[in-house]
Amino acid sequence: MKLKTLEITGFKSFAERTKIEFMPGITGVIGPNGSGKSNIIEAIRWVMGEQSAKGLRGDKMADVIFGGTTQRAPLNRAEVAITFDNTDHYLHSEYSEITITRRLYRNGDSNYQINGVNVRLKDVYELFMDSGLGRESFSIISQGRVESIFSEKPIERRSIIEDVAGVYKYKQNKDKAKKE
Ligand code: ATP
Numbered sequence: 001m002k003l004k005t006l007e008i009t010g011f012k013s014f015a016e017r018t019k020i021e022f023m024p025g026i027t028g029v030i031g032p033n034g035s036g037k038s039n040i041i042e043a044i045r046w047v048m049g050e051q052s053a054k055g056l057r058g059d060k061m062a063d064v065i066f067g068g069t070t071q072r073a074p075l076n077r078a079e080v081a082i083t084f085d086n087t088d089h090y091l092h093s094e095y096s097e098i099t100i101t102r103r104l105y106r107n108g109d110s111n112y113q114i115n116g117v118n119v120r121l122k123d124v125y126e127l128f129m130d131s132g133l134g135r136e137s138f139s140i141i142s143q144g145r146v147e148s149i150f151s152e153k154p155i156e157r158r159s160i161i162e163d164v165a166g167v168y169k170y171k172q173n174k175d176k177a178k179k180e
């Protein structure tokens with residue numbers, strides 16, 4: 001499974017549709033302060049289902065929508081699409097290429113799609129569950145996170161380890177079965 005492309009439109013500082021193609025190997029992003037490097041990582045977390053506006057350095061979720069500059073009017077919609085090569089079916093899906101799209105409008109309307117089909121947030125989570133990816137995973141480590149992992153309570157640290165080890169999904173199913 002590989003990250004292929006990321007398309008960002010109207011998200012934070014990316015007013016114009018911006019497409020990033022990831023080549024084999026390591027990708028580095030360089031640029032001056034405030035040029036949008038962290039916004040790229042936030043776009044990835046957002047499209048994978050991030051629910052915390054604060055976690056995206058905002059007060060409310062609509063803050064991710066391009067808010068305008070002196071030269072450019074604000075936009076009404078933020079859209080991010082991420083595409084994975086899934087030929088090894090590492091993600092639990094029959095598709096060998098998977099595109100997840102998330103949109104948010106200023107009036108609060110929002111939606112998620114997997115390969116162009118409307119889905120629930122739950123479906124997006126399930127796709128990444130136990131993959132080591134996902135919004136809370138170790139695959140994205142922001143500044144300060146390393147320290148917080150070590151200072152977290154044992155029970156929280158355990159849930160991180162369980163997610164990485166791939167047992168989280170079974171626990172969720174168990175909890176669900178218990179309730180039923
Ligand atoms: P640094 O090197 O300092 O970490 P960076 O390249 O990571 O910088 P970001 O934090 O990604 O920069 O980008 C910050 C910029 O994004 C700021 O100029 C901010 O005004 C802009 N920005 C954030 N949210 C929005 C928004 N909703 N609309 C327009 N611009 C936004």
Ligand code: MG
Pocket residue numbers: 037038039
């Ligand atoms: Mg930054």
